[in-house]
Amino acid sequence: MKKNGSIDIGSVRARFRAVRDGLNAAFREREDAIECIILAALSQSHALLVGPPGTAKSALFFGFLASFPDARKFQTLVTKFGTEDEYFGPVKLSALKNDLWERNLDGRLAAVECAFLDEVFKGSDSVLNAFLSAMNERLYKGQPIPLRLLVGASNELPEEEILAAIYDRFLLRDVVEYVQADATWMNLVATPPEYKPAAQIGLAEWEAAAKEVQRVELPQRVVEEMLRLRTALKADGLVLSDRRWIALTRVLKAAAWLDDAQAVELDHLSVLKYGLWNKPEDRARVVAVLQTVDRSVVAQAIDVVDEALKAYANRPTDTAAYQAALPQLADKVTEAGKRVQDMLKNGVSRRAHARIQPKLDELKKAHDALTGDLSKRYQLS
Secondary structure, rough: OOOOOOHHHHHHHHHHHHHHHHHHHHHOHHHHHHHHHHHHHHOOOEEEEEEEOOOHHHHHHHHHHHOOOOOOOOEOOOOOOOOHHHHOOOOHHHHOOOOOOOOOOHHHHHOOEEEEEEOOHHHHHOOOOOHHHHHHHEEEOOEEEEOOEEEEEEOOOOOOHHHHHHHHHEEEEEEEEEEOOHHHHHHHHHHHOOOOOOOOOOEEEEHHHHHHHHOOOOHHHHHHHHHHHHHHHHOOOOOOOHHHHHHHHHHHHHHHOOOOOOOOHHHHHHHHHHHHOOOOOHHHHHHHHHHOOOHHHHHHHHHHHHHHHHHHHHHOOOHHHHHHHHHHHHHHHHHHHHHHHHHOOOOOHHHHHHHHHHHHHHHHHHHHHHHHHHHHHHOOO
């Protein structure tokens, strides 16, 4: 195992994966939001979750942070009437007696590693300017602060031009919707998610991981593909700043590091879907352009599995309708397994196998459930 000082980086990577997989198992249809948070944490960026109330935005954040017991945390609801005292701490009266202006920062935004700001765009101009400095430079009143990850939440995207700057500081963004699949919704209502941390990660280990992410190589062929994507997006009316493209290379490296890759690969460009759009209606166009990337067989196999899992998640909830659809649904899942087996028949690396295995495990659970229901159906008939 590669080590950074006394820290086993391989173990840290495995625990970050365990956190991701544990959150995905507990919070269904939240894979993208979870990936946003984890990539932001590893790339020293910030993430924005946009969606209506009751979509588990804060639950995802605190579920993630449950694996970082020594990280200081700050959570608040931002309002237009809020002052810096609420977000950065009250002025020290003892200091004022000595003609000094100081704040008691303890427990507030400028004294924690992780923060969650609900309705982040609702603040006053002065508060938002203070947020900007904290997010971008990790400074408050010119002094360094320990902030590593800020996750913002909002029921809607900002429309005022004055909010564009803080919106831009959220490098990664995802739109979180209510659970769509009926069967998944029924499971959610019957058994609300209870997340227990899948692993524990120390601050020193998190810092070591972030440093290792910076060492991941960005090959010329990936840069050339990024240029092709940039050109295609411009032709479609989507223009992004050079600063954003450069910052997104950190996210690409984080995705590669999580995959245990020494260098960014073309497959990792898919995570750019979190950073290349400004309006939700642009997301589909971004994804369409990203799908033109020449991806690996493993990435294509994952798409096959995802399509089958989506069909299973959207299975009919009415008993009669489910029984009628059962043979076709079982055939679809079985065929997906056969296709993946054929696609990977020449073998894959250990790293690629680790990447696809969680998906294959999910596919097997779906297959076992369907074949079990088929067996019961034939027994009854």
